[in-house]
Amino acid sequence: MAAFQYRALDGSGREQRGVIEAESPRAARAALRERGLAPLEADPVGSGTTTSSRGARLPAAELTLLSRQWATLLASGLTAEHALAALIEQAEQESARRILAGVRSEIVAGHSLSAALERFPKAFPPLYRASVAAGERSGELPRVMMQLADHLEQSEALRRKTLQALIYPVLVAIVALAIVIALMVWVVPQVVGVFEQGRQSLPPLTRIMIALSAFIQHHGALLAAAVGGFGLAFAAALRKPAFRLRVDRLLLRLPLIGRHLRTLDAARFASTLSILVGSGVPLLAALEAGGRVVQRIPLRQAVASAAGRVREGVGLSRALAATRAFPPLLLHMIANGEATGQIAPLLDKAARLQQQELESRTATLTSLIEPALLLLMGAVVLLIVLAVMQPIIEINTLMR
Numbered sequence: 402m403a404a405f406q407y408r409a410l411d412g413s414g415r416e417q418r419g420v421i422e423a424e425s426p427r428a429a430r431a432a433l434r435e436r437g438l439a440p441l442e443a444d445p446v447g448s449g450t451t452t453s454s455r456g457a458r459l460p461a462a463e464l465t466l467l468s469r470q471w472a473t474l475l476a477s478g479l480t481a482e483h484a485l486a487a488l489i490e491q492a493e494q495e496s497a498r499r500i501l502a503g504v505r506s507e508i509v510a511g512h513s514l515s516a517a518l519e520r521f522p523k524a525f526p527p528l529y530r531a532s533v534a535a536g537e538r539s540g541e542l543p544r545v546m547m548q549l550a551d552h553l554e555q556s557e558a559l560r561r562k563t564l565q566a567l568i569y570p571v572l573v574a575i576v577a578l579a580i581v582i583a584l585m586v587w588v589v590p591q592v593v594g595v596f597e598q599g600r601q602s603l604p605p606l607t608r609i610m611i612a613l614s615a616f617i618q619h620h621g622a623l624l625a626a627a628v629g630g631f632g633l634a635f636a637a638a639l640r641k642p643a644f645r646l647r648v649d650r651l652l653l654r655l656p657l658i659g660r661h662l663r664t665l666d667a668a669r670f671a672s673t674l675s676i677l678v679g680s681g682v683p684l685l686a687a688l689e690a691g692g693r694v695v696q697r698i699p700l701r702q703a704v705a706s707a708a709g710r711v712r713e714g715v716g717l718s719r720a721l722a723a724t725r726a727f728p729p730l731l732l733h734m735i736a737n738g739e740a741t742g743q744i745a746p747l748l749d750k751a752a753r754l755q756q757q758e759l760e761s762r763t764a765t766l767t768s769l770i771e772p773a774l775l776l777l778m779g780a781v782v783l784l785i786v787l788a789v790m791q792p793i794i795e796i797n798t799l800m801r
Contacts, residue, residue: 405421405423405426405429405443405444406418406442406443406444406499406502407421407429407433407440407441407442407443407444408440408441408442409433409438409439409440409441410438410439410441411437411438411439412437416441417438418495421433421443423443426443426444429443430443457496457499457500457521457523457524458523458524459496459497459500459524459525461553461556461557461560462557463494463497464524464525464529464553465550465553465554465557467488467492467497467501468529468546468549468550468553469547469550469554470488470491471484471488471546471550472543472546472547472549472550474487474488475542475543475546476543476544476547481508481514481542482505482508482509485501485504485505485508486505488501489501489502489505500521500524503517503520503521504517504518504520504521505517507520513534513537514533514537514542515530515533515534515537518530518533526694527690527693527694528549528552528673528676528677528690528693528694529549531677531682531686531687531690532545532548532549532676532677532680532682533545533546533549535677535680535681535682536680538681539680539681541680541681545676545680548676548679548680549676552672552673552676555672555753555756556669556672559668559756559759559760562760562763563759563763566763566764566767567767569767569771570767570770570771570774573771573774573775573778574774577774577777577778577781580778580782581778581781581782581785582617582621584782584785585610585613585614585617585785586614586617586618586621588785588789589610589611589614589785589788589789590611590614590615590618603791603792604788604791604792606784606787606788606791607788607789607791607792609788610784610785610788610789642698645698646698646699649697649698649699650699652697653697653699653700657766660762661759661762661763661766662696662697663697663700663726663727663728664728664755664758664759664762665696665755665759666695666696666697666700667727667728667731667755668752668755668756668759669694669695669696669752670691670692670694670695670700670704670727670731671731671734671748671749671751671752671755672748672749672752673687673690673691673694674687674688674691674745674748675745675746675748675749675751675752677690677691678744678745678748679745679746679749684711684717685708685711685712688704688707688708688711688717689708691704692704692705692708699726700726700727703721703724703726703727704724706720706723706724707720707721707723707724708720710723716736716739717735717739717744718732718733718735718736718739719736721735728755730751730754730755731751731755734747734748734750734751734754735747735748735751
């Protein structure tokens with residue numbers, strides 16, 4: 402059976418799109434009519450119709466769930482083709498159905514699963530494709546798919562925990578900024594304007610607040626536009642490797658943020674190496690794929706440098722230690738793995754330890770950021786209150 406991408410009208414006249422399995426276009430149209438749909442198009446999912454799908458991405462959560470289901474189906478004895486057919490029926494998003502149908506069409510045409518995944522590089526990252534290729538060569542594709550699902554779940558859980566930890570500080574910062582702007586734009590001018598009419602000499606803090614309030618009122622929109630323009634320009638500059646390299650080097654030198662980013666990349670790198678080496682991928686190829694998942698350019702260059710040393714016959718732990726770019730814990734675990742011949746399990750353990758360290762450090766940082774933001778907000782509000790109260794206190798003193 403082949404996959405067909407269809408457009409059809411339901412009973413209420415609304416257009417429906419999706420993918421359906423059938424023997425021929427005529428059978429696909431008949432199946433649509435049996436569902437109560439009026440078919441408009443039923444085109445085979447092939448090279449012409451999947452051009453847009455090849456550039457589509459799968460969300461991390463959806464790819465994780467898909468991989469877990471895929472591994473379970475393969476472990477139950479289904480072939481890759483039949484497993485994909487079941488996944489196409491199970492998928493809820495049309496983009497996922499199109500991608501899976503395109504992969505299945507490539508397999509039906511005689512390509513291997515890894516070759517089919519290569520046609521969709523945006524949906525399946527390099528680690529995913531390399532692991533599947535290794536699983537096919539070793540005959541352990543279900544086990545490799547299960548490892549991939551575990552890896553994706555751990556990565557998604559870490560990303561979700563980090564975002565959840567940052568939500569409250571970000572909300573506090575936004576609310577604090579909104580309160581300060583409201584005080585400066587509406588409250589301060591109305592209260593302080595009374596004292597300006599009295600021709601009395603205002604305290605320095607009050608004059609500063611009046612000047613800041615006037616600046617925000619007259620140039621606030623321009624300032625917001627300038628900040629937005631700077632953000633867009635900075636984002637565009639980050640696409641240039643030379644500028645991104647300088648920014649990454651600066652970030653890695655920062656006391657707390659640098660260590661956090663270094664540990665995050667070390668966890669990604671160790672987890673990737675663990676999966677690939679455990680699947681039978683040669684070490685040099687695993688290092689190349691591991692370098693791709695590293696986000697910071699200096700660390701990526703360190704992986705490339707270590708790969709060059711490994712190619713010359715140097716051990717992996719010594720090659721990575723020479724770069725002085727990765728945490729000592731990771732290096733010791735790799736050295737122990739090389740000595741015992743258990744490098745893949747120890748790499749996995751090192752990745753888990755790095756992830757636990759990241760979670761602990763993230764919780765510590767957020768617990769420090771929250772009171773710091775509250776103290777900063779309180780200090781700013783206190784200055785505004787003092788700027789308003791100082792003229793009142795001076796008037797009361799003069800009246801006595």
